Structures are given as C-alpha cells and as structure tokens.
Amino acid sequence: MFYREAGQFKSTYAKDQAIFPIKQDKLGVLAIFLFALLVVPFFASTYWLNSILVPFLVFAMAAIGLNILTGYCGQVSLGTGGFMACGAFFTFKLTTAFPEINIVLIILMAGFGTALVGIAFGLPSLRIKGFYLAIATLAAQFFLIWMFTQNPWWTNYNPAGVITAPPRALFGDFYITGALATPLNKYLFLLCFVAVMALVAKNLVRSAVGRAWMAVRDMDIAAEIIGIRPMFAKLSAFAISSFYIGIAGALWAFMYTASVEALAFEVTRSFQVLFMIIIGGLGSILGSFLGAAFIVLLPILLSNAPALLGIRMSTDMIAHLEFMIFGALIILFLILEPHGLARLWQLAKEKLRRWPFPY
Amino acid sequence: MNTRMLTGWGFGVPGTIILIGLIFQLVTQVDSTFYFAWGYYFEILIAGLLQGVMYSLVALGFVLIFKASGVFNFAQGSMVLFAALTMVGLMEWGLHWALAFAATGAVMVLLAISIERVVLRPLVNQPHIILFMATIGIFYLLDGIGQTMWGSELKSLDIGIPRNSVEILENVFEGGILINRYDLVVAAIGAVMVAVLAVFFHKTRIGRALRAVADDHQAALSVGIPLKSIWVVVWTVAGLVALVAGIAWGGKLGVQFTLALIALKALPVLILGGLTSIPGAIVGGLIIGAGEQVSEIFLGHFIGSAIQSWFAYVLAMVFLLIRPEGLFGEKIIERV
Numbered sequence: 001m002f003y004r005e006a007g008q009f010k011s012t013y014a015k016d017q018a019i020f021p022i023k024q025d026k027l028g029v030l031a032i033f034l035f036a037l038l039v040v041p042f043f044a045s046t047y048w049l050n051s052i053l054v055p056f057l058v059f060a061m062a063a064i065g066l067n068i069l070t071g072y073c074g075q076v077s078l079g080t081g082g083f084m085a086c087g088a089f090f091t092f093k094l095t096t097a098f099p100e101i102n103i104v105l106i107i108l109m110a111g112f113g114t115a116l117v118g119i120a121f122g123l124p125s126l127r128i129k130g131f132y133l134a135i136a137t138l139a140a141q142f143f144l145i146w147m148f149t150q151n152p153w154w155t156n157y158n159p160a161g162v163i164t165a166p167p168r169a170l171f172g173d174f175y176i177t178g179a180l181a182t183p184l185n186k187y188l189f190l191l192c193f194v195a196v197m198a199l200v201a202k203n204l205v206r207s208a209v210g211r212a213w214m215a216v217r218d219m220d221i222a223a224e225i226i227g228i229r230p231m232f233a234k235l236s237a238f239a240i241s242s243f244y245i246g247i248a249g250a251l252w253a254f255m256y257t258a259s260v261e262a263l264a265f266e267v268t269r270s271f272q273v274l275f276m277i278i279i280g281g282l283g284s285i286l287g288s289f290l291g292a293a294f295i296v297l298l299p300i301l302l303s304n305a306p307a308l309l310g311i312r313m314s315t316d317m318i319a320h321l322e323f324m325i326f327g328a329l330i331i332l333f334l335i336l337e338p339h340g341l342a343r344l345w346q347l348a349k350e351k352l353r354r355w356p357f358p359y
Numbered sequence: 360m361n362t363r364m365l366t367g368w369g370f371g372v373p374g375t376i377i378l379i380g381l382i383f384q385l386v387t388q389v390d391s392t393f394y395f396a397w398g399y400y401f402e403i404l405i406a407g408l409l410q411g412v413m414y415s416l417v418a419l420g421f422v423l424i425f426k427a428s429g430v431f432n433f434a435q436g437s438m439v440l441f442a443a444l445t446m447v448g449l450m451e452w453g454l455h456w457a458l459a460f461a462a463t464g465a466v467m468v469l470l471a472i473s474i475e476r477v478v479l480r481p482l483v484n485q486p487h488i489i490l491f492m493a494t495i496g497i498f499y500l501l502d503g504i505g506q507t508m509w510g511s512e513l514k515s516l517d518i519g520i521p522r523n524s525v526e527i528l529e530n531v532f533e534g535g536i537l538i539n540r541y542d543l544v545v546a547a548i549g550a551v552m553v554a555v556l557a558v559f560f561h562k563t564r565i566g567r568a569l570r571a572v573a574d575d576h577q578a579a580l581s582v583g584i585p586l587k588s589i590w591v592v593v594w595t596v597a598g599l600v601a602l603v604a605g606i607a608w609g610g611k612l613g614v615q616f617t618l619a620l621i622a623l624k625a626l627p628v629l630i631l632g633g634l635t636s637i638p639g640a641i642v643g644g645l646i647i648g649a650g651e652q653v654s655e656i657f658l659g660h661f662i663g664s665a666i667q668s669w670f671a672y673v674l675a676m677v678f679l680l681i682r683p684e685g686l687f688g689e690k691i692i693e694r695v
Contacts, residue, residue, distance in 0.1 A: 076488060124676055128683045130487070131431050131634065135626045136679060139672035150663045221693050267623065271495065278492050320507040327499030330492065335481040338489045 003352040019202055036191055041184055049183035056296045057190040058251045063276040063288035064201050065244025070274070071283035072205050073237035074217030075125050079137035081269035082144035083242045084249025085262055086114040089154045091250035092163040096156060103168035103177060103254075104193075111247040117144070118242025125234045129220070141267050148262035164259040177254040186255045193251075197244065202285045204240065213237050214283075245273075279333055281342025290341040298326065376404065383657055393660055402536045403652050409542035411648020412549045413611070416604035417625035418632070418640040419553070420597040426573040426635050427593040430479070430490045434497035436622020438598055441505040442467055443605030443614045447516050448509040456518040460602070467598030470501075475591045502619055511616060516609040520544045545607045552603055553641060556596070560637075565592055573635070627675035633688025642686060647671045 003024050010016040020026040044053065062084060069075050090110035095103060121140035125133050148154050155163050167178025175181040176189045204210050212233040215223035224230050253260040272295060280291020302322045306313050313321075337344055351358075383395045417439060424432040445466050449459035478493050522541045560566040571579040572589050580586055608618055628647045632639025651674075655667045684691050 124680055128679045131491075132630050132679055132683065132685075135630045136672070136676040138623070138626060139669060139676045142669035142672055146665065146669050150665065275492075275495075278488070282488075316511065317507065320503045320511070322503070323499050324503030324507065327496045327501070327503060330496035331478055331500065334485075334489055334493050334496065335478075338482070338485050 003349065003355075005353075017206075019199075019206075033191075033195060037188070041188065044184075044187070046183050049187045052296065052300065053187050054183065054190060054256050055252075056292055057187075057194045058248055058256050059273065059276060059292040059296055060289045061194050061197060061251060062245050062248035062273045063280065063292045064198060064285060065241045065246075065248060066273050067277045067280075067283065067285070067288045068201065068205070068213070068244065069237050069241035071277055071281075071287075072210060072217060073213040073234065073241075074220075075122075075234060075237060076130070076134040077137045077241070078134050078267065078270045078274070079121060079140035079144075080245055080273045081265040081267055082141040083114050083118060083245040084252060084269060085144055085148055085265035086117050086242075087111060087246030087249030088253035088260060088265070089148050089163065089262070090114065090246065091254060092156075092165075093154065095166060095168060099166070099168075102170070104170065106168075107247055107250045107254075110250050111243040114246025114249070115239040115243040118238045118245075119235050122235050122238025122242075125238065126231055138267070141270055145262050145265060154262075160261070162259050162261045163253060165254040168254075177258070181255075190251065190255060197247070198285055198289075201244070205285070209233075209236055217283075275330065277340075279330070279340055281340030284340070284342035286345065287340050287342030290345070294341065298329070302326070379653070393657075395657070398536060400653070400657075402538075403656050404649050405536065405538060406542070407649035407652030408645050409539070409546050409648070410652060411628075411645040412546040412641075413542075413604070413607055413644075414621075414625055414628045414648055415641045415644030416545075416549050416552075416600065416607055417621055418628040418644055419556070419637065420600040420604065421622075421625060421629050422632075422634065422637055422640045423556075423597045423600065424593055426637075427569050428479070428572075428590050429487060429576075430494065431487065431634075432597065433491060433494040433622065434501060435597065435601060435625070436619040437498045437501040437505070438467070438470070438601035439605040439608065439621060440614075440616065440619040441470070441501045441605075442598070442602040443516060443609035443618060444505040444509040444514075446602070446606060447514045447609065447614050450516070451514075460606075463602055464599060467602055468595050471594035471598050472591055474594055475587065479590060480587070498619070502616070506616065514609075514614040516606065516614050518606065518610065520610060541611065545611075548603065548607070552600070553637070556600075556637065559596075565589075569593060624671065627671040630685055631675045631678055633685030635689055636685070636687035639685055639687035647674065650674055 005022045005024075008023055010021070015021070018026075020029060040053070062080060065083075066077065066080050069077050087107075087110050090113040091107055094109055095101070095106045098106070117140075121137065124136045128136060149161060152158070152161070155161050158164075165177040167175055167180045169175045169180075170185075170189060174185055174189075176185050205213070212223070212228045213236075215226070215228050216230055216233045216237075220230050223233070249265065253264075257264065276291035276295045277288060278291070279294050280289070281287025299322060302325055303318055306318060380395075380397060380400050383393075383400065387393050387395045417435060420435040420438065421432060424430055424435070442463055446456075446459050446463045449462050450456055454462065474497060478497060479490075482490055482493055520541050521544070522539070524537045524539050525543075527536050527538060558566075560570060568579070568584045568589055569592065571582070571584055572586060576586065579589075604621075605614075605618065608621055612618065625644075628640060628643040630643075631646060632641070632643025651667050651671050654670050655664075658670075659666050679685070
C-alpha cells in the first residue's frame with residue numbers, strides 16, 4: 001500500500017540510475033539516518049553507545065570493505081585482521097608524528113597506506129584464485145601482525161606493545177578520540193563518517209570499476225575476453241577494500257577500544273568480518289550493515305540471555321554455549337537463506353509491493 | 360611417477376638441502392655472530408621434518424574431504440580437538456587407551472553421519488564459499504560441544520609412547536644428532552596410516568568409488584555410485600585421521616583449545632602440496648616443517664624471532680606464484 005512505485009515515472013536517465021530510484025527508499029534511508037542522528041542520542045545510554053552502536057558502525061565499515069573485495073570482486077580474503085591492524089598502527093604513527101593535522105585526514109591517509117599494503121598482498125590474486133588465494137591472504141594476516149608485535153617502533157616503544165589513542169578533536173572542543181571524547185561524540189562522528197563512506201561505496205560499485213569487479217567475480221576469463229583488464233580490476237578491488245578496512249581498523253583502535261595491541265587483530269577478527277558479509281549478503285552494501293548488526297548483537301544477546309531468563313551459569317559455561325549457539329545459528333542461517341539477510345529484505349520488498357492485496 | 364621425476368626428486372631434494380647449508384656456511388664467513396654447524400643443521404632439519412609429518416596428519420583430513428566432495432573443511436582442526444578431548448575424557452573415566460581409541464572412533468563415525476545429514480545434505484549444490492562457511496559453523500559448534508562436555512583446562516594425553524631423545528651418528532658429526540623418540544614414533548604411525556589409506560583408495564571397492572566421485576560427481580552418480588553414503592565414508596575417514604592427529608598433537612602439546620588452531624598451520628601445507636593430492640599433503644608437510652624450523656633458527660637471526668607464525672604462509676604464497684596448482688595438484692584448466 002505504502003511501498004509501491006506505480007506513478008513514479010522516470011523521464012531522464014539520471015533519474016533512472018539514481019542510487020535509490022524509488023521515492024520510498026530514498027525517504028526511508030533518509031529517515032533512518034535522521035533518526036540515528038537526531039533521536040538516538042537522546043535515548044541511548046552510554047552502554048548502548050559504547051558497546052553496541054560504536055562497534056556496529058566500525059564493523060559495518062570493515063564489512064563494506066571486505067564486501068567490495070569478496071562480494072563484488074569474488075576474491076576471498078582472510079587477511080582482514082591484518083589490514084585493520086595496518087590502519088590502526090599507521091594512524092597511530094601518523095597522528096603522534098603530526099599532532100597538528102586533523103584526525104580525519106590522518107585516518108584517510110592511513111587508509112591510503114593500507115591500500116598500498118593491500119595491493120602488495122593482492123598481487124598473488126593475479127596468479128591464484130579461490131581457496132588457494134584465501135590461504136595466501138593468510139600470509140598477509142600473520143605477517144602483518146608479526147611485524148606490528150615484533151617492532152617496538154610501531155607502538156612508539158611502549159613496553160606493553162599497546163597503542164593508546166591520543167586526544168584529538170574533529171574541530172574546536174569536539175573531541176573524538178582519547179580520554180576527552182564522550183561516547184556521544186564518537187557515535188555522531190562515526191555515524192556521519194560511515195554514512196558518507198557507505199554512499200561512496202554504493203556509488204563505486206555501480207560505476208565502471210564496480211561493473212568490472214562484478215564481471216571478474218562472475219567469470220574472470222570471460223571478463224578478460226570482453227576487454228576488462230583483470231589486473232586492474234583485481235588490484236583496484238584489493239586497494240579500495242583495504243582502504244575501507246584500514247579505516248575501519250583505525251576507527252576500531254581509536255574510537256571503540258581506545259587502546260589496543262596488535263593481537264586484537266588476530267585471524268579471528270578476519271573470520272568475524274567474513275561472517276558478517278556472508279550472513280548479511282555477499283555483494284550488497286545494505287548486507288554489510290545487516291551482517292555487522294547481527295554479529296555484534298548476537299554475542300551480547302547470548303551472554304545476557306541466561307541472566308534474563310534467570311538461569312545461573314558459570315562464565316566458562318556461557319562462553320562455550322555461546323560458541324555452540326553461534327556455530328549452530330550460522331549453519332542454520334546458511335541452510336535457510338544462503339544469500340544472506342539482504343536477500344531477505346529484498347524478498348520482503350517484493351511482498352511489500354503487493355501488500356495488502358497480493359493478487 | 361616416471362623415472363625422470365624420480366631422479367629429479369632424488370637429486371633435487373638432497374641438493375637443495377646441501378645448497379641451503381652451504382649458503383649458511385658462507386654467511387658465517389661474513390657474519391661472525393651467526394652460528395652454523397652441519398650437525399646442528401641436520402638436527403634442526405630432522406626435527407622439522409618430523410614436525411612436518413604431524414602437519415601432514417592434519418592436512419590429510421582436509422585433502423580427503425576436498426577431493427571427494429569439493430568441500431574445504433575448515434572444521435578439520437576442531438575435529439582434531441574434539442577427537443582428542445573425547446579420547447582424554449574417556450581415558451579419565453578409567454578406560455584403557457585402546458578401548459578409548461575404539462570408542463572415540465565410533466564417536467567420529469557418528470559425527471560424520473550427523474554432519475552429512477544435518478549440514479551437507481541441505482546444502483547440496485550451493486557454491487563452495489557457502490559450504491566453506493558452513494564448516495566454519497561446524498568449527499564453532501564442535502569446539503563448543505567438546506569443551507562443554509569435557510572442560511577447557513589443559514589435559515595431558517599419554518598412551519605410553521616414549522619421550523626421551525636418542526642420539527645418532529655420533530661419529531659423523533661432533534655431538535651427534537638428537538632426535539626425539541616421540542616424534543619418530545608419530546612419524547612411523549603417520550607413514551603406516553598413509554600406506555593404509557593408499558591401499559584403501561586403490562584396492563578396495565569403496566576406495567575406487569571415492570576416486571570416481573572425486574573425478575566427477577555426475578558421472579559417478581550415473582554409474583550408480585551412491586553419493587550420500589560416499590560422503591559419510593569420506594567424513595568418517597577424515598574423522599579417524601583427525602583422531603590419529605589429535606592423539607599425536609595432544610600427546611605433544613597437551614589437549615587444549617589451541618589444538619583446533621593447528622588446522623591453520625595445515626593450510627599452507629595444503630596449498631603447497633596441492634589441495635587434491637595425498638602425496639602432496641605429505642611432501643608439503645615435510646617442506647613446511649623443515650623450512651619453518653630451519654628458517655626460525657637460521658633466518659630468525661637476521662629478521663627477528665617468532666617468524667614461525669608467518670614463514671609457512673609466505674613460503675606457500677611464493678611457491679604458488681610459480682606453480683598455482685601446488686606441487687602435485689591437478690592442472691587447472693579453465694574454459695569460458
């Protein structure tokens with residue numbers, strides 16, 4: 001009744017190719033954004049901001065990055081944790097070396113640095129593919145973490161090997177990192193930043209570059225034959241994906257945990273992000289958000305569920321049960337909807353179009 | 360394997376080993392802080408090779424499943440952990456280790472059947488990445504179940520294999536070469552297992568059916584090979600291999616959660632050897648094991664310690680750049 005496109009005529013190509021071609025979509029996304037920007041800050045407690053919304057936004061960023069590489073370009077990567085560590089440590093080194101440069105610029109610069117690293121580790125993708133490539137990207141994961149733990153230079157010779165976010169302001173007194181930053185500041189900054197980056201990603205995947213990625217994903221030899229340069233497509237996917245993931249790593253270290261060691265970016269982090277995009281939906285920006293929300297919320301829900309139900313359990317037991325339920329849910333999910341949450345939303349939209357008169 | 364290949368390997372392998380040794384000896388001329396002796400070098404090399412056999416034990420399970428069903432079974436590591444945990448748990452109840460072994464074997468068979476029923480069957484015809492993700496789900500599930508049932512503290516697993524070191528070739532090298540007897544026994548067990556698997560694959564009816572399925576699912580189906588029961592057999596065999604690997608690793612490191620992550624170490628072995636080749640898993644394991652130990656001791660002197668964590672992956676990656684299908688993998692032919 002409310003979600004139908006009848007009567008919305010597109011008279012120009014620009015209108016036809018808009019990101020949100022249907023008015024309801026456009027208004028809906030805008031409404032969600034404004035709600036998150038204007039209403040959520042009044043209701044959200046510090047706990048909600050710190051342990052749910054901030055990690056959700058950071059992970060959404062990482063998931064968008066990995067989705068560009070794996071979902072759009074078809075190159076499975078298990079090096080996400082390593083690239084996140086790159087972003088975090090680059091940002092730390094840059095911002096302690098140049099404290100006067102704005103932190104956003106620093107984060108973007110760290111993203112560019114990570115992109116270069118991503119290109120270097122993406123080079124094997126020109127020769128190998130599939131699972132072989134996935135395992136080769138593990139080389140990036142383990143090598144990068146080793147580099148950051150082994151060389152005290154990266155942590156400015158911190159004896160514990162930990163980097164701590166120095167206080168940095170976006171402008172004036174609006175601190176977004178360090179002890180002076182309130183959770184609300186961090187949340188507002190992240191919300192706007194991630195929204196802009198997501199919009200950029202959404203635009204990117206429907207541009208010529210994005211179409212080249214998808215062609216390579218669907219069949220790289222066929223893509224090469226119709227004139228797509230596989231080297232350019234694959235390496236650009238690695239670069240842009242690493243750019244996003246590096247930024248996500250920087251945000252993780254500076255906004256979410258505030259102090260972090262290289263081991264926080266272990267291979268489990270890579271799997272976590274991979275889960276997000278698979279559960280959310282491969283090849284979908286919306287899916288990245290949905291998957292991030294799912295993976296961030298599920299453990300919180302699982303660890304609080306026994307207390308809510310009034311069952312007393314040892315923390316050990318809870319941790320093991322979490323493992324089991326997490327594994328079982330993933331299997332269940334894959335069996336029920338292998339194309340992820342984004343696909344569910346698509347099906348829901350189809351239904352909505354005809355609702356409440358399906359015939 | 361023809362004679363040309365055999366001579367190639369016969370000369371190539373010792374040649375490479377001696378060449379690397381010579382390079383290290385040259386380095387001692389330049390850098391006096393660098394310690395090198397042939398006896399020491401061979402000791403590390405042998406320790407590495409024996410360690411490599413243990414990697415192969417884990418890699419074998421991967422290869423078996425990948426060959427027969429195209430599933431990249433990430434849960435192999437947690438199957439190793441689960442088997443070791445169950446075995447230790449049963450032995451703590453007072454069972455003799457042989458009885459516990461048999462009982463754990465039965466549990467692994469049940470596990471294989473339930474995985475095929477619950478996970479694989481509903482996911483038939485899905486893309487590989489989905490199946491891969493499903494096995495990661497199994498990984499978490501098995502870890503959770505194993506640790507809930509048997510607890511997560513470090514346990515020791517002892518089935519009476521001697522652990523002292525023996526010294527060989529005292530008269531050839533100064534100080535001789537120390538070899539851990541435990542590693543030797545495990546290597547022997549590994550060799551026997553590979554031989555049994557080879558016979559099983561080449562001589563038995565089920566083994567031939569397995570190879571047919573590995574070659575072509577549809578053709579195998581059309582000549583009347585029951586695909587579903589074949590998958591159960593493969594997962595069972597992989598489960599038993601995991602049990603042996605679990606006993607070997609559990610006896611060495613103790614049974615604990617990190618055992619599941621051994622699987623990650625088996626991955627470079629896999630791609631080095633080729634995902635579909637059983638001899639590849641063995642040779643890959645030997646190369647990775649030896650390369651890792653030698654580089655840790657000798658190269659670590661220059662780049663920094665603990666390079667073990669990534670050396671295997673980088674070695675495998677560089678190797679793949681030259682030969683994308685691995686040492687013994689099937690040649691990748693792609694058509695549009």
